[in-house]
Amino acid sequence: MLALFAIHSSNRFVHVTEVERGLACDCRCAVCGEPVIARQGDVREHHFAHSSNAQPCTSSYESDLHRFAKRVIVEAGGLVVPVNAAAARALGLGDDLGPRILLTCAGIEEEVVVGDRRPDLLATTTAGVSVAIEIAYSSFCDFQKRQDYENLRLPVLEIDLRVFTPTAFDVALVKHVLLKDLACKSWLWPERLEAAELNPEPPADPPSVPAPQRQFLPEEIVKVRGRWISVKELPSGDIAIKVVRYDPDVVSVVRTVARQHSGQYRGAYFSWVIPRFRAEAARAQLRAIAAGV
Ligand SMILES: [Zn+2]
Structure with missing residues (x-):
């Protein structure tokens, strides 16, 4: 793979589009330290090449992306993060916050060991609270x-x-x-209180679901502890799982199953969406729970 990143003389880990063309980029190879030239021609993808013309060193895009992301956050000294009641409490913030806050940090360290973990970044907020930040590209935080x-x-x-x-x-x-967006960020702990837990009587049919889609979704009802759980197949092959009538224990069962199968919570629909490659396994697990296995 072509090298997309290098180390600038200022010691910053830079992407090839951030620097001047050619040797003027003033960069060296992030692996071997040899001076590199920034190739920014029209034909090939922009990349760094060793100035000696030696074969490119092998690097992992995933670790490069991590390194770049860490640099950006450290340089900014903070980032906008989503807020929920649980996170606000853990961060030592008051109630009644909006859906986001700018988390300003007094310090951000890379790869610090904390217990058995070594988060990509360990930030200390200006309020003195530690926050771990994990950058994910191909591997995501597992249950453990x-x-x-x-x-x-x-x-x-x-x-x-x-x-x-x-x-x-x-x-x-x-x-x-x-730094500014919420879409790709989520608190792994403490987790969001779910809409169903905050609103004990959710509307049975959220009006935002398009009607034609609803008509054609094959729906299976699984009964757990006397409560109905609706499992609907979406046109994409993903499935949406929803507790039909609120019950904290059943909500908790659904959440546990959903998380084990890469589920994402959709607050507007009070449902968990499981990607299609895990759909059958999630269904099977719910059926097993329903059967008391
Ligand atoms: Zn090299």
Whole structure:
């Protein structure tokens, strides 16, 4: 793969589009330290090449992306993060916050060991609270990792950068997503109180679901502890799981199953969406729970 990143003489880890063309880029190879030239021609994808013309060193795009993301956050000294009641409490903030806040940091360190974990970044807010930040591209926090953070009582934010493949890497956009956007960020711990838990009587049919779509969705009802759980197949093959009538225990069962199968909570629909490649496994697990297995 072509080298898209290098180390500038200022010691910054830079993307090829951030520097001057040619040797004027003033950069060296991030792997071997040899001076590099920035190739920014019209034909091939922009990249760095060794000035000696030696074969490019092997590097991992994923670790480069991590390194770049860390640089951006450290340089900014903070980032906008989503807020929910649980996160606000953990961050030592008051109630009645908006859906987002700018988390300003007194310090941000890279790769610090905390208990059994070594988050990509460990930030200390100006209020003195530690926050772990995990950058994700191909591997995401699993159950154990999340549990470790919970045991440490260390709030952990995951930033999902999987849309930024090597060819889709855009410095301005990556910076925007890292620093200002909420779409790719979620608190792994403490987690959001779900809409269903905050609104005990959710509307049975959220009006925002398009009517034609509803008519054609095959729906299965699974009964757990006398409560109905609706499992609908979406046109994409994903499935949407929803507790038909609010019950905290059943909501909790659904949440546990959904999380084990990469589910994403859709607050507007009071449902969990499970990607199609995990749909059958999630269904099977719900059926097993319903059967008391
Ligand atoms: Zn090299």
